[in-house]
Amino acid sequence: MDILTSVAPTQSLTASWRREGLRVGFVPTMGYLHAGHESLIRAAAAENDRVVVSIFVNPTQFGPNEDLEAYPRDWERDRGICRSLGVSLIFAPDAGEMYPGGFATKVGVRGLSEVLCGRSRPIHFDGVCLVCLKLFNVVGPDAAYFGLKDAQQYFVLARMVKDLNLNLTLRPCPIVREPDGLAMSSRNAYLSGPERKAALILSSALNKAREAAEGGEREASRLTGLVSEVVATEPLARLEYAQAVSTDDLSEVSEISGEVLVAAAVWVGKTRLIDNFILPPVGGAG
Amino acid sequence: MDILTSVAPTQSLTASWRREGLRVGFVPTMGYLHAGHESLIRAAAAENDRVVVSIFVNPTQFGPNEDLEAYPRDWERDRGICRSLGVSLIFAPDAGEMYPGGFATKVGVRGLSEVLCGRSRPIHFDGVCLVCLKLFNVVGPDAAYFGLKDAQQYFVLARMVKDLNLNLTLRPCPIVREPDGLAMSSRNAYLSGPERKAALILSSALNKAREAAEGGEREASRLTGLVSEVVATEPLARLEYAQAVSTDDLSEVSEISGEVLVAAAVWVGKTRLIDNFILPPVGGAG
Numbered sequence: 257m258d259i260l261t262s263v264a265p266t267q268s269l270t271a272s273w274r275r276e277g278l279r280v281g282f283v284p285t286m287g288y289l290h291a292g293h294e295s296l297i298r299a300a301a302a303e304n305d306r307v308v309v310s311i312f313v314n315p316t317q318f319g320p321n322e323d324l325e326a327y328p329r330d331w332e333r334d335r336g337i338c339r340s341l342g343v344s345l346i347f348a349p350d351a352g353e354m355y356p357g358g359f360a361t362k363v364g365v366r367g368l369s370e371v372l373c374g375r376s377r378p379i380h381f382d383g384v385c386l387v388c389l390k391l392f393n394v395v396g397p398d399a400a401y402f403g404l405k406d407a408q409q410y411f412v413l414a415r416m417v418k419d420l421n422l423n424l425t426l427r428p429c430p431i432v433r434e435p436d437g438l439a440m441s442s443r444n445a446y447l448s449g450p451e452r453k454a455a456l457i458l459s460s461a462l463n464k465a466r467e468a469a470e471g472g473e474r475e476a477s478r479l480t481g482l483v484s485e486v487v488a489t490e491p492l493a494r495l496e497y498a499q500a501v502s503t504d505d506l507s508e509v510s511e512i513s514g515e516v517l518v519a520a521a522v523w524v525g526k527t528r529l530i531d532n533f534i535l536p537p538v539g540g541a542g
Numbered sequence: 543m544d545i546l547t548s549v550a551p552t553q554s555l556t557a558s559w560r561r562e563g564l565r566v567g568f569v570p571t572m573g574y575l576h577a578g579h580e581s582l583i584r585a586a587a588a589e590n591d592r593v594v595v596s597i598f599v600n601p602t603q604f605g606p607n608e609d610l611e612a613y614p615r616d617w618e619r620d621r622g623i624c625r626s627l628g629v630s631l632i633f634a635p636d637a638g639e640m641y642p643g644g645f646a647t648k649v650g651v652r653g654l655s656e657v658l659c660g661r662s663r664p665i666h667f668d669g670v671c672l673v674c675l676k677l678f679n680v681v682g683p684d685a686a687y688f689g690l691k692d693a694q695q696y697f698v699l700a701r702m703v704k705d706l707n708l709n710l711t712l713r714p715c716p717i718v719r720e721p722d723g724l725a726m727s728s729r730n731a732y733l734s735g736p737e738r739k740a741a742l743i744l745s746s747a748l749n750k751a752r753e754a755a756e757g758g759e760r761e762a763s764r765l766t767g768l769v770s771e772v773v774a775t776e777p778l779a780r781l782e783y784a785q786a787v788s789t790d791d792l793s794e795v796s797e798i799s800g801e802v803l804v805a806a807a808v809w810v811g812k813t814r815l816i817d818n819f820i821l822p823p824v825g826g827a828g
Contacts, residue, residue, distance in 0.1 A: 360701055394707050415646055421680050
């Protein structure tokens with residue numbers, strides 16, 4: 257397993273793979289890998305000849321009052337996980353390599369970036385688009401793997417990839433959960449014991465809404481109202497939003513028709529957690 | 543010579559060339575090809591195994607009161623020129639292929655896009671960045687060729703290519719001029735007989751400034767003042783700007799040191815013309 261921290265040798269190495277006709281799968285991460293990341297790496301390994309994992313805590317996707325400095329890091333453990341899963345290359349640049357002096361380029365996706373998490377994190381998705389576009393250009397993957405816990409991130413990036421004619425496939429992968437239902441997230445490490453228990457309310461609330469939808473409820477406000485009601489029963493949790501949106505353009509829907517994303521964000525103490533489910537088109541192929 | 547109007551077959555064709563180890567040169571144009579474009583195509587042909595020319599009058603780089611509809615077009619002539627110069631592929635999409643419904647992605651370069659021509663054309667360079675980034679992703683060139691008549695365009699794109707880690711080289715090519723000195727431009731076709739004569743004042747004014755610089759003048763305001771004075775002698779011409787900027791970040795300079803771009807825009811009737819020269823670092827390798 258190679259570990260590279262500079263752009264140029266990474267581009268050379270992956271270019272040499274492409275010249276050999278090898279298929280390259282890519283898993284961009286901010287490190288502190290958990291079972292969710294592992295599932296992405298396994299999916300990439302199953303479909304490609306080489307797997308590249310990037311580990312970079314990207315400053316441009318953090319707002320001024322967010323947790324950039326506190327974001328958990330464990331380089332030794334991350335390296336061990338990558339090696340054990342057969343990763344060919346870790347690309348682990350520092351911020352100076354990614355954003356050298358004079359950096360002036362901005363990228364973003366209008367509309368889709370401004371709803372859901374974008375309301376409270378106005379620069380977040382522009383930062384995600386920028387770093388992913390750069391990483392795609394550095395790694396040159398055939399396919400890149402993203403977990404659906406960050407569903408909005410996936411849909412924003414899918415729009416960018418399509419709009420910019422990027423010659424790669426984005427693969428959305430299912431949310432991986434703790435045995436009790438909490439969606440895996442590096443930020444779960446912030447939770448105290450009582451907060452960890454309280455955090456369960458998010459997946460429980462979304463489950464209630466999913467059951468109602470599967471039971472035939474087609475009114476979006478009933479589903480999001482259910483999420484809101486269930487979260488309100490947990491004193492340590494505060495709902496930021498619960499919304500039902502079309503997966504086409506993330507515009508709010510009033511009725512469940514077509515493919516719909518039901519997503520929520522809650523604060524548990526100082527930790528912001530997100531979770532969601534996707535309803536396939538009714539009667540559709542899902 | 544192939545002519546393709548869709549993204550997917552263009553990506554397939556150029557990908558097949560890259561798999562064969564062929565080097566691809568790319569000349570993006572808005573058509574109505576002139577000797578300036580021809581020089582770019584020749585440079586691309588000299589350095590690459592395959593040359594791709596795109597012909598696309600990109601709506602996103604025109605402001606609401608600009609000349610999108612009037613922009614001159616001559617498809618038959620353009621095709622003949624490309625064929626005669628050994629071009630392998632013309633990529634000629636329509637606006638619906640480049641910007642289909644739901645398009646939402648924006649790209650731009652801060653700072654460099656807001657000075658010089660950017661003052662009067664506030665969305666222009668974002669549009670240029672967007673279309674070039676898309677075209678680079680469609681064509682996948684090893685090198686792309688740009689004329690220095692549009693010097694700001696070249697420096698903005700060079701910044702974008704560097705910032706986004708695009709795996710290609712931008713080649714700036716010298717301005718090609720009519721025998722009397724007027725810089726070649728598709729927009730010269732707009733000029734009436736008297737306007738065509740008056741338009742000469744732009745290259746004459748810049749020549750005066752260049753001679754002064756070569757004669758030792760190091761004060762930027764003296765050089766731009768000269769441009770301004772000479773243009774003022776032509777009743778049919780109106781100066782929009784004359785500025786001296788660093789080629790690093792296009793920030794205005796007061797003294798000529800380092801590499802400096804001296805650029806000007808004039809209106810002749812309803813036609814806006816630009817021209818410039820670049821001063822190499824004093825005592826530098828040029």
